[in-house]
Amino acid sequence: MEQPQRLILRFELHGDAPVNLDDVIPVFHGWIQNGRLSTMLIDVADYKHVEASPGVVLIGHTDDCGIDNGLPRTESGQGFHYTRKHARLADEASFLERLRQLWTNALEAAEALEQEAGLGVSINPGRLQLMVPDRLRYAFTEANVQAVAALVQEWLAEVFGSAAVTVSHPGIDERLPLTLTVAVAGEHSVASVQASGN
Amino acid sequence: MANSWKSALQDQIPESWAQEVDTFEGQMGLVFNGTLEDKVFAETRLRRGVYGQRYDNGKRHDGIREQELNFPSGEAVKGPDTFWDAPGMQRIKIPWGGLKPDQLEVLAALADEYSDGILHITTRQDFQLHFVHVEDTPDLMRRLAAVGITTREACGNSVRNVTACPLAGVCRTEEFDVTPYADALTFFLLGHDDVQDFGRKFKIAFSGCEHEACGLVSMHDLGFIARTEVRDGRTVRGFDMYVGGGLGAVPHQARLLQAFVSEEEILPLSQAVCRVFARLGEKRNRNRARIKFLVAKLGMEEFSRLVFEEREILPHDDRWTSYLDGLEGFTEQPVRQPIAIEYGDSDPEYERWFATNVYRQRQGGFSVVHVALPLGDLTVQQSLDLADIARKYVGDHIRTTVEQNFVLRWVADQDLRDLYADLKAADLATAWAGSIADITACPGTDTCKLGIASSRGLAGELGARLAQQVEELPPEVQELKIKISGCFNSCGQHHVADIGFFGNSRHRNKRTVPHFQVVLGGQWQENAGSYGLAVGAVPSRSVPEVLTELTNRFHTDREDGESFQSWVDRFGKKNIRELLKPFTQIPLYEDSPQFYSDWGDPREFTTGDIGVGECAGEVVSLFTLEIARAEAEVFEAQISMDDGRHSEAYAGAVQSMVLAARALLRGQTVDITNDETEIVAEFKSRFYDTELFFDRFAKGKFGQYLFKHHRQRVEDPDAVAAHETIEEAYLFIEAAHACDGRIAAAATPTTGGIQL
Ligand code: HEM
Numbered sequence A: 001m002e003q004p005q006r007l008i009l010r011f012e013l014h015g016d017a018p019v020n021l022d023d024v025i026p027v028f029h030g031w032i033q034n035g036r037l038s039t040m041l042i043d044v045a046d047y048k049h050v051e052a053s054p055g056v057v058l059i060g061h062t063d064d065c066g067i068d069n070g071l072p073r074t075e076s077g078q079g080f081h082y083t084r085k086h087a088r089l090a091d092e093a094s095f096l097e098r099l100r101q102l103w104t105n106a107l108e109a110a111e112a113l114e115q116e117a118g119l120g121v122s123i124n125p126g127r128l129q130l131m132v133p134d135r136l137r138y139a140f141t142e143a144n145v146q147a148v149a150a151l152v153q154e155w156l157a158e159v160f161g162s163a164a165v166t167v168s169h170p171g172i173d174e175r176l177p178l179t180l181t182v183a184v185a186g187e188h189s190v191a192s193v194q195a196s197g198n
Numbered sequence B: 001m002a003n004s005w006k007s008a009l010q011d012q013i014p015e016s017w018a019q020e021v022d023t024f025e026g027q028m029g030l031v032f033n034g035t036l037e038d039k040v041f042a043e044t045r046l047r048r049g050v051y052g053q054r055y056d057n058g059k060r061h062d063g064i065r066e067q068e069l070n071f072p073s074g075e076a077v078k079g080p081d082t083f084w085d086a087p088g089m090q091r092i093k094i095p096w097g098g099l100k101p102d103q104l105e106v107l108a109a110l111a112d113e114y115s116d117g118i119l120h121i122t123t124r125q126d127f128q129l130h131f132v133h134v135e136d137t138p139d140l141m142r143r144l145a146a147v148g149i150t151t152r153e154a155c156g157n158s159v160r161n162v163t164a165c166p167l168a169g170v171c172r173t174e175e176f177d178v179t180p181y182a183d184a185l186t187f188f189l190l191g192h193d194d195v196q197d198f199g200r201k202f203k204i205a206f207s208g209c210e211h212e213a214c215g216l217v218s219m220h221d222l223g224f225i226a227r228t229e230v231r232d233g234r235t236v237r238g239f240d241m242y243v244g245g246g247l248g249a250v251p252h253q254a255r256l257l258q259a260f261v262s263e264e265e266i267l268p269l270s271q272a273v274c275r276v277f278a279r280l281g282e283k284r285n286r287n288r289a290r291i292k293f294l295v296a297k298l299g300m301e302e303f304s305r306l307v308f309e310e311r312e313i314l315p316h317d318d319r320w321t322s323y324l325d326g327l328e329g330f331t332e333q334p335v336r337q338p339i340a341i342e343y344g345d346s347d348p349e350y351e352r353w354f355a356t357n358v359y360r361q362r363q364g365g366f367s368v369v370h371v372a373l374p375l376g377d378l379t380v381q382q383s384l385d386l387a388d389i390a391r392k393y394v395g396d397h398i399r400t401t402v403e404q405n406f407v408l409r410w411v412a413d414q415d416l417r418d419l420y421a422d423l424k425a426a427d428l429a430t431a432w433a434g435s436i437a438d439i440t441a442c443p444g445t446d447t448c449k450l451g452i453a454s455s456r457g458l459a460g461e462l463g464a465r466l467a468q469q470v471e472e473l474p475p476e477v478q479e480l481k482i483k484i485s486g487c488f489n490s491c492g493q494h495h496v497a498d499i500g501f502f503g504n505s506r507h508r509n510k511r512t513v514p515h516f517q518v519v520l521g522g523q524w525q526e527n528a529g530s531y532g533l534a535v536g537a538v539p540s541r542s543v544p545e546v547l548t549e550l551t552n553r554f555h556t557d558r559e560d561g562e563s564f565q566s567w568v569d570r571f572g573k574k575n576i577r578e579l580l581k582p583f584t585q586i587p588l589y590e591d592s593p594q595f596y597s598d599w600g601d602p603r604e605f606t607t608g609d610i611g612v613g614e615c616a617g618e619v620v621s622l623f624t625l626e627i628a629r630a631e632a633e634v635f636e637a638q639i640s641m642d643d644g645r646h647s648e649a650y651a652g653a654v655q656s657m658v659l660a661a662r663a664l665l666r667g668q669t670v671d672i673t674n675d676e677t678e679i680v681a682e683f684k685s686r687f688y689d690t691e692l693f694f695d696r697f698a699k700g701k702f703g704q705y706l707f708k709h710h711r712q713r714v715e716d717p718d719a720v721a722a723h724e725t726i727e728e729a730y731l732f733i734e735a736a737h738a739c740d741g742r743i744a745a746a747a748t749p750t751t752g753g754i755q756l
């Protein structure tokens, strides 16, 4: 399968209490100050004034992450999103390898965010969405959904072992990036996933 | 499956646009390998809307210290002191703000594939994407071109987006619909040879009438106000043409160049204005290079004499009037016809929205709906929702506004409630469009290299507070306009707001405190009829209180029917200063550290991040710009050669010689088309026959290469022929550089003042 130019993971948060996005801004600035993540960080973009938007985003050279203010047109709460801009890496990594990199980096950031005690963020790695913003290679079609879903199964089996992984999609719209919704059976936390060594 | 956007879209992009993007991509290759000078590439990319962004010089103050941003591409740059890998901004020109649903869908796709998922509307009806990598821009441009959008001349020293009143065609006070005229002038001047050699940017606007805000003609370099006259019993159309307006640090009001210029004459007269500006406008000192300074220097009488003299000698161009045949094509058709229905009660939220966001069209039974966006931002999903809503209710009739909103035109009145419900589901039904709560702001310190204080941070804060209170405010306060710029350059148009702010800073005890200068009483109506008055700077953190104080005082002190402008005049600058005085105090850092950081940015404030702004690039000579195209062409030819595409390689190599010859001609401001035969003939008579092009040793040999291929193309060129021609092209281009160098040297006086 061709390499996608970028990938986005979005995790749901545990619990109902909303994260105050105003508080996320200084956290991200702090991360830039002390090089908290292993990727190159640049700046913080603030879109909290826009409903169902990416919220507050930490912009990096290859990776962005942030806490959003909910998904559009759903009752969903906030999420933690992580983008990897593979086009910037120009490496030969396969789609599957890119998913693995994305996972590793996203979990690093998720763990760092949970450690920010003042925010009270708890991320659920067992409830996620994968987006493939690459309409040239991966238009949001039934065929591509099938192909990517199979890959996702293969990849998440590495992470979650035998736990059942259900992959669905929120409804085909070719104007959107290909989007898969994933639910992993059982209870999961960033710590439990990290501890399992994957 | 196509493996690139270039091949996927090849049948959908007009050939000349495709060629332009290919050339630009070629130039990127050249700059990356060090062949193309960075400052030339900077102006080239700016002319394609590819802007620099804050911190692209590789330095960023993180609140504690200045950090180096070590971009992986190392020392590679895309302009002077502008790192290759640094995220940048892409401006996307939307002539007269006219937008179709399919275009909005592509913009949305670009936002999530190349930017950070947000589309932003600017103060000149354009879009911007931020945090875009320069290497993604050619594909981004191709995808736009496939839906009829070009980014050409969105920035740089060029004709910027031609704006027009978003109500054009449906407005109750207009003379006639200015849309087709704005469109005609846009595409007439786009890429026109006469607008390539400006010392500065050039902004044009159209208005349908004189007294509303409409196109804000008075603050433009060139402005048009629609007029009709009855001649021989027939109503004829024309425009009052204004020239020399502009905001910026030194704002000027445009002045009348000529009343009632007929519709047949507006294109040639604009062309004449451009020629005079290109010829006589300041090129070295960019602070004095806008046309407003030229008009001021020459005086209107002399300036207009020169323009009309130039008009007389312009070579005829059919396009001056051919657009008139297409006027009808701009007549908009509603997708739904109005029908009368009786409504029951509706909810107060809808009523509120109806009262503030809906404008009754001239055409009975139809309305314009304002879609108010916070800070001009919207998400990918909202863009798609809006595209769907537009298709359902109004078809193609979306426009962007200079207040960073959308309007939907031709909504049949019976659809308003359903439309409202659909907008609401997309979080796009915010009421109070155009009111005090609907604040305009430039990018400011969020992304702009020149930003001093956070215009968006302040606008976000004021907007959030006002949204809570607006309902309770007195009507004369509700209708005030607030506009905010991050510095004196006034991209947020603070001069034409009732209450404007622009960012600056003050020092206190070895620390810097973000401030905003308060600018009061600017006029939005009358096409931005007068500019506001600066009354003093206050700390950024005190602005909300300042706003409360000002609006309260206006409310209590106001005489019946008095406008804010008149009140400011009457109340007087001195009194206003007194009013603001308590708010100018800066508390000690130890007491209120928040005063030492900006809205939405917890870093301790610094002005150290201000860079060299890309207001436009440096002034680069016409020869330099054009020869860069020739170099990109031969570079592409080399790539075709390496891929075994010999015919393409050969054709590209010859074309690069033609472009190089054209570059020399353009450098001498010769009027020249793109016609190869004409270029070769002119080149021959001006550079070859005069021996200007001759090399000391090779004499006319390099020139002969062009003549040879022009006389007869090699049929079915093989690798050898293609390779040889590429070599010839390189030599020809080198000779063109040398020739330009000799001409420049001859024109430069030595220190002794003796002409060589
Ligand atoms: C010396 C440099 C600059 C000057 C004098 C300047 C001045 C202006 C003025 C007067 C306007 C708007 C009002 C109008 O004419 O309609 C404008 C528009 C704008 N400027 Fe600037 N500007 C400068 C550099 C920048 C930079 C570095 C940025 C940030 C990237 C920027 C962002 C904008 C934006 C977003 C708009 C609305 C844009 C459009 O669609 O054309 N400006 N500029």
Ligand code: SF4
Pocket: B442, B443, B444, B445, B448, B449, B450, B451, B452, B455, B485, B486, B487, B488, B489, B490, B491, B492, B613
């Ligand atoms: S007004 Fe200043 S801060 Fe705002 S965009 Fe213009 S140059 Fe940048």
